[in-house]
Amino acid sequence: MFKKILASVGIGAAKVDTVLETEHLHPGQKFQAQIHVTGGSTAQDISGLQLALMTRVKVEGDDGSYFVNHIIEKWRIAEQFTIAPGETRIVPFEARLHSETPITELSGGLNQTHIWIETGLDIDLALDPSDRDFLHIYPNDAVKTCMQAMDKLGFALVKADVEKGFLRASNFHSVSGCYQELEYRPRSRSMFGIQEVELSFVPEPHRTHVLIELDRAFRGDGYVDLTIEHDQVNLSQLCDQLERLFA
Incomplete structure (x- = not known):
């Protein structure tokens, strides 16, 4: 029971790592990945996997401009399973980048564009362990x-x-x-x-x-x-x- 309580607050919990076939992509391009879920110190029920295509956006406010994270697109894999302590499970994933994905690979100038895929686990009673993979996006x-x-x-x-x-x-x-x-x-x-x-x-x-x-x-x-x-x-x-x- 004590281990389950620790896992519910993210201590000794399962971990997720998304391994992309390539981080070098164009807007609208298909990509493939393998999502590695590794069990922690106790068995945990996984309700699903969530992936999001993310960027940093500039917002104009009353006190000036500031940057916040923005979800361009998100995907959910409705795969339910129990991950045992120390077990690794690999879930294949394929999707297409949003056609409006901003470009990161630019020559010259101050480049404030960052694009990444963030992967999270749906775990009952637990904080979301997550993984962040930055992408290199090239112009068409x-x-x-x-x-x-x-x-x-x-x-x-x-x-x-x-x-x-x-x-x-x-x-x-x-x-x-x-x-x-x-x-x-x-x-x-x-x-x-x-x-x-x-x-x-x-x-x-x-x-x-x-x-x-x-x-x-x-x-x-x-x-x-x-x-x-x-x-x-x-x-x-x-x-x-x-x-x-x-x-």
Whole structure:
């Protein structure tokens, strides 16, 4: 009985460890993992497993901005079993990353984007033991080419973070409850009077939408958007499109 009481407050309790096939992924990509559950000092009933795709989001408050954890997507494995002391049980898992998963692998600038998968156990009368696995998220071809176009047009990436909220334009909107902002500034005086450009992406299976916030010296802030079809990604054409939107 004493061991069961200790396990109920997380002492000597079962542990969970998620082993990913790879931590290097793209938004919307399928991934596989093995969830290792190891028994503690006493037998425990496992009611299920929960996994969550997590990030840190910036929230604007009355006293300034601050960061909180945000669930982009969550999954539940309704597998019930009893884990014996010292026993290890392996549960296979497969899922697809949310298409709006922010990008972590960026070159240059202050990168405040972090993505991880958190795994927890449902244990009767117990605290949730959990495991955190950080991911490396790479841009799709459309996003990568858009970033190359910004570089070619003379803009440097200075900061990337994830904001709490939703994006909305005339023909698309986001659904994950957060969005990434890539902040660019001109390397030299901009011919368009642009002081800052912020890009946010809403990928779909066959296209990627881009919401662009422009901060101009004389006209203030404004929004424009474009859609990149995945079978028509072209650096030269994208440079021309962006130049027309910035003018």
